[in-house]
Amino acid sequence: MLARTIEVSRRYGDTLALDHVSLDIPQGGVVGLLGPNGAGKSTLINLLVGLRRPSSGTVELFGGDPRAPQSRRRIGVTPQETGLPSTLRVRECVEFVARHFPDSVPPAELLARFDLTDLARRQTGGLSGGQKRRLAVALAFAGRPSLVFLDEPTTGLDVQARRALWDAIRDFADKGGTVVLTSHYLEEIEALADRVVVVGHGRVLADDTVGAIRAMVGIHRVSISAADLPDLPGVVGVEQADGRTSLLTPDADQLVRDLVHAGVPFQGLQVQPTTLEEAFLTLTSTGR
Amino acid sequence: MTSLALTHARFRILETIRIPIAVVGGAFFPAASMLFFVVPFAGDNPEGATFATASMVMFAVMTSCLFTYGVGVSEDRAQPWDPFTRTLPAGPAAAFAGRILAGLTFMAISLLPVVVIGWLFTAATTSATGLLLALGAVVLGALPFTFMGLAIGYALPMKAALAVAQIVFFPLAFGGGLLSAPGQAPGFVETIAPYLPTRGAVELVWAAVGDFHVSATSMLSLAAWTLVMAALAAWAFRRDEGARFS
Numbered sequence: 001m002l003a004r005t006i007e008v009s010r011r012y013g014d015t016l017a018l019d020h021v022s023l024d025i026p027q028g029g030v031v032g033l034l035g036p037n038g039a040g041k042s043t044l045i046n047l048l049v050g051l052r053r054p055s056s057g058t059v060e061l062f063g064g065d066p067r068a069p070q071s072r073r074r075i076g077v078t079p080q081e082t083g084l085p086s087t088l089r090v091r092e093c094v095e096f097v098a099r100h101f102p103d104s105v106p107p108a109e110l111l112a113r114f115d116l117t118d119l120a121r122r123q124t125g126g127l128s129g130g131q132k133r134r135l136a137v138a139l140a141f142a143g144r145p146s147l148v149f150l151d152e153p154t155t156g157l158d159v160q161a162r163r164a165l166w167d168a169i170r171d172f173a174d175k176g177g178t179v180v181l182t183s184h185y186l187e188e189i190e191a192l193a194d195r196v197v198v199v200g201h202g203r204v205l206a207d208d209t210v211g212a213i214r215a216m217v218g219i220h221r222v223s224i225s226a227a228d229l230p231d232l233p234g235v236v237g238v239e240q241a242d243g244r245t246s247l248l249t250p251d252a253d254q255l256v257r258d259l260v261h262a263g264v265p266f267q268g269l270q271v272q273p274t275t276l277e278e279a280f281l282t283l284t285s286t287g288r
Numbered sequence: 289m290t291s292l293a294l295t296h297a298r299f300r301i302l303e304t305i306r307i308p309i310a311v312v313g314g315a316f317f318p319a320a321s322m323l324f325f326v327v328p329f330a331g332d333n334p335e336g337a338t339f340a341t342a343s344m345v346m347f348a349v350m351t352s353c354l355f356t357y358g359v360g361v362s363e364d365r366a367q368p369w370d371p372f373t374r375t376l377p378a379g380p381a382a383a384f385a386g387r388i389l390a391g392l393t394f395m396a397i398s399l400l401p402v403v404v405i406g407w408l409f410t411a412a413t414t415s416a417t418g419l420l421l422a423l424g425a426v427v428l429g430a431l432p433f434t435f436m437g438l439a440i441g442y443a444l445p446m447k448a449a450l451a452v453a454q455i456v457f458f459p460l461a462f463g464g465g466l467l468s469a470p471g472q473a474p475g476f477v478e479t480i481a482p483y484l485p486t487r488g489a490v491e492l493v494w495a496a497v498g499d500f501h502v503s504a505t506s507m508l509s510l511a512a513w514t515l516v517m518a519a520l521a522a523w524a525f526r527r528d529e530g531a532r533f534s
Binding site: 051072077083084085088092096097099100101139232 | 289299304
């Protein structure tokens, strides 16, 4: 077990950010933390990396207290906000972080791996948002970690840079590294995560594989082209896009039968399992 | 001194010298105070000018510590880089030591003009040994204010830190007798001064540059202030979880 929380709660004043959360992070794989803003994802990460203390419960990192420096020797962190000392150069930031670890990646090698070599001499204040983000992610890997925490690592990156970063993260996981990832981009979770932990209202609502989370909710998308639709029973959501109407329902078979019985003229019937995003929205809205 | 502390110091110094006006600004205030308050009033009397220059040095040191550390730390804590560095595998010692080394470096830069003005434009005089001893005295005397600044910075949000530093520095300077020559302060100041860290600190410098004997009370209270402030700074650092919002 690389990290875990046992019955952890954390309050900020009157707000209960985490409510008796127990979570295990074993070695290997990518764990995606999913949840709306304010669900408690960042608080959970802050507890695991020793930035905050739990109000009650226990947090363990490599068997120790994450607030003890030696417990953090094998982790790397990319915080949600990118804050880099603006007058320092890219290479200097990397060197500064690397010196904290007993066996760090040589700065030139790390810069190359994250495609930052050309920026090495630039002051971080002059970088674009995407370049800063790439550096912030690179810094998490400076100490040859076995566990990295990436809090929304690709926010603000364009598609190409995001894919490049995904490759770097996947490469790390393939070599036995463990990743805890939060993201606003469900596509990112679906692309990277082996396991999804859905957090809502400070609690773990679901903890399973991407496929299982989707199946657990069991919502299907029935999409058709139709001019006018009557109200149909069992529809939990309706979306319009590109002239097609998508109906979300837990029982796709019954919905199709109802459509036929209602005599609605429709074309191009498709029935698909929902995306993770839809599963996640359903879970967090009913999770209370 | 660990190499990690030196690393912290090196990067802090780099960060600041890339904004040259910040360095110049830090050196301006003590130099200007010398020109306006010491040169015209005590410039001709060798003993008075020497002690006044020494007092001005300590005054600058205290102000610089309270503001550099108090406001600087508080400002840093509000930046996301600070919580990030706290996830690195290092305890408070390296960051503390690095910050202090960098602070001492800039303090030295800001004190240099004071000493040069004292030497060129007043009758202040001391030996090379005296100057060297004074350097040691300044470093020792700076300790309680360094820790006080760190405690303020780690315990308070920036606007509060600025206010507290402003409120604290004047009574310490005046009460400690920094604004008067040895033995010349108003009676009540002479009574309370030995119990303030400013007095012990400036006595060390006075003794280094001139004919002055430190009092045991001042030295004991300087040591006590240093220890208490160090403990307070360590406590504030430990309980700190970055800038708090509620």
